[in-house]
Structure formats: structure tokens, C-alpha cells
Amino acid sequence: MLSKPLGKQERKSYGDGMIVLGLETSCDETAAAVVEDPPFIRSNLVLSQLDEHRPYGGVVPEIAARSHLDHLDSLIERAMREAGVGFGDLDGVAATAGPGLIGGVFVGVMTAKAIAAARGLPFVAVNHLEGHALTVRLTDGLDFPYLLLLVSGGHCQLLAVEGVGRYRRYGGTMDDAVGEAFDKTAKLLDLGYPGGPAVEQAAAQGDPARFALPKPMLGRPGCDFSFSGLKTAVRLAREGLDSFTGREAADLAASFQASVAEVLADRCRNALRRFAVEYGQPGPLVVAGGVAANAALRARLKTLAEAEGARMLAPPLALCTDNAAMIAWAGIERLRLGVSDPLDFAPRPRWPLEDLTERAPAPASTAAPAPAAARV
């Protein structure tokens, strides 16, 4: 799908207070946010985190398009009110257009298009993963290029981020995502839901050396991951025990988390070294996605980055998990490069980040191009 440059009179230059409404409905969360440039989050609402929408403690996924549809309008109204802006103040509307569940994505995209059409505003179809990838520029004003470890319940990949829409994949998971491995391990150890925090809490009380769990891919060349076998090893370790108490659960959780930390560090080390060669600089390493909330993993990756002479950055927790502020910000990043999308843009349930490159705008002035050697 081709991107349409904005007409001249519509174009706004960087720094004149561009305000964008962002919508996120691609998976479990219904979210709306208003973000402006220079970077400032005016409002950032995630439905499951609002007190009145916690009937099940916020653990049941809201996968149904119906649910997004029921809540999105009032959530937008509230996000606009909290931001202190009206539709007339907006410079654009951005919505996640994939990857994700087609029903949910449709609700967000149709709503954003309707607002854009009614108000004569540019519409931006945002790739959900690009939202995660660019968040660190909203929170820390980081320049391109950087190395991104994107780790969440559904994603696990390492990417070189060269600029808006310009991503080069270094590696990804061949089976389970990290967050999924945490959730399933929590289930296998009867630790409850959500699994990430449950495993982290238990692990803090446990002995990581008690169980020798596998560290899949450790020491191998490249930047790919595999976590399925680790999950199965947790299961077999539990079944091999004569008794299973809180102590065993804690020790297994600690052993599991230690394995994950070592594998992530090993893969990131390979990626940082490749990145240093290709871009002539050490990192920085950006860790994004829900798994970035795990303090033990963060600490391990920080140590690794420092050993490689690189900085490690991770957005604050509320912006690591799925949210709409990152979608609004990705919208701003595109709009200020003069890029928006036609109103007939079709949502894309499968939409790898590398596919963005073909519709990418010219590199931003802040994006240091990769040296010729890297462009093979």
C-alpha cells in the first residue's frame, strides 16, 4: 500500500505542537491516547487498567471485536477530555492496522478513518510493532540507529532500527515467545496469572542453581531464539520431583528465569557485536515489550550491554505493555516526515516490521545510514 505525502498547506513542521490521537485494538487491549510533539503524553488510557473494567481482575483477554466496539468510543471521549483537547485541535489520527486479530484491528482502523474523514485529518495506519520500536524516542528522545530487543507475550525478535519504517531483522523466535514461556511456566508451577510477574516473584525467593535447565541456542551463532524446549524441561523437572512445595516452585522459577536471562544475554551479545560492525557504534540496546518489565532480565541485559560498551534503555512499564500512546507517537513520527495513509488502507493481520521498509519515507536526518558494508 502506497503512502500519500501530505499536501503542502497541511504539512506541519517538527516542533510546532503537533497533536495526534492514537488507537490500539489489535489484541487483548482497547486503548486510546493523545500525544503531542515535542514528546508529551497528554492522556494514555488502557481499558483493562480502568477500575470499572476489572470484573475478572483484568485477566480475561478481550479478544472479541464486539468488546472493542462497545468500549472504544467512550474511551476516546475520555482520552480527549483528559488530554484537554477537542477534535479540532488534532493534527492526525493513528490506529494500529496490524499485526493482530482482524476483528479488533478493523474496529480501531474504521473508527480512526471515520474521525479522520469527518474532520479532514490525515489518517496513519500504524504497525503495532513499530509502536513498540519507536516508544524509546517518545520517552528518551533516542536517535537512530539502535538495536531493539522486542520481547512480549506474542513477540520475540531482535532488530536494527535505522529510522522510521526502516528495520532490519537480526533474529526471532523459532517457536514460543518469551512472555508465553513465562505464562506457561507459571501455569506448570501453579503460580497463577499473569505469569510474568508471578514467575519473577517466585524466582526472587528461589535458588537458580538447583535445577539444571537447558539454555536453548546458547553459544550458537546468530540471533534466533527457542523457548519451547525450556518450557517442557520445566514440566519434566516438576514431574521428576517426589514432592512439590512452594520451595520447589520457587527454585524451578528461579532456574527457569536464569536460563531465560542467559539465553537473552547470549543472543543480544551476538546482536550487539553485529550491530557494532554494521553501524560503527556500540548499541544502544533498547528493550521493549511486556517482558522488559522483569527486573532480573533487565539487570542481566544491562550488565551485558555495559560489558559490550553499550547503553541499555527500556521504556517505563506502562509503555512496555500494549498501549495507544506508542501508536499516537508512531503516527507523529510518520506525519512529521510528511507521510500518511489513504482511507482505503486495508488492515493487515500479518504485517512483519521488515515489510514496512518498502513504504518507508526517506530516512530522517537523525538516522545515521548504515555503512556500505552492511548493505549486502
Place this chain on the structure above:
Amino acid sequence: MVESQSTADGISLTLRDEGATQALAAALAAVLRPGDVLALTGSLGAGKTALARALINALPRPDGSCAPEEVPSPTFTLVQIYERAPAPVWHFDLYRLSDPGEVEELGWEEARAEGIVLVEWPDRLGALLPEDRLDILLFFPEHGGGRIAVLQGGGCWTERLGGLKLDAIEQA
């Protein structure tokens, strides 16, 4: 190595390693046609996604080429679609669903109309689970490594089960 044993309840196989999983996947791929439903049942880590991955990559692409691709776990995305011949493969993982009605949101009807359906955690389907299906039950053997796979056919699969070329696979 695959060891198989026919019983009144279906076919029981011992999958000793990944190669055996691939051999089973190849045998299934040879008979699959549009409209088929394969229900994969087993606890966490039993190998449902591993078998689905092998099966998807045992089917050729629509242009006839055989190029394996990444088949990530669909636990969080709930469904992934792969362009394959003789029909697109819809790989569902219903682990996170709480209500069969939610399956409709995932394109279940479209999948049934045009595709080959692989579904993990099929118990979440309730009455939507068709009678015409191949059940594959995966579990850990009481002793030793590997997995046990039990194939049970419902509807048209009761006959088709006999046509599976498992004899090409080394048997005990």
C-alpha cells in the same frame, strides 16, 4: 523412529524424536485436503505446536515449492494462516479462549470453508467441533523420552485413517 500399533480406538504411535514427528507430519500431509480438521490435544509441552509446525512445513507452497517458514506458537495471536497447497492452513491455538463464541471472531467459518484447520486446545470449541475430524492426542510416555501420539478418526476419518502411509515409517 516411529512405532505404531493399531487398536480399536485408533492408531497408537511412539514418537521417539523430532524425526519421528516429521515422519508423522509427512504421512498426514500426503492425505490432507481442503475442509479437513485436525484436533491436537495434549498438555503443555506435549508437542502440539511442534507437530503443527512439522505438518505446515510438510505441505508445499501454493506454487508447488517446498520452503519451510517460521511457525511461531499462535498462543497469543490465537490464529495464524499459512499459504499452502492444497489449501491454506489455519493454525488455531484456543488456549486463551473462555467462550466458544469467541472462535467466530477468529474467522472459524472462513477457515472451515476454505482451509485445512489445525486446532490446539479443541475442547474450547464445544459444539463447534465438527464430527468429521482427526483427533491427535499427544502425551508423555510413563517411562523414557519422546511422546506418544494416538490418532482417532471421526466421520470420514474413520476410513481415511487406514490410508495413512505409516508403514513407510520404521515400526516396532
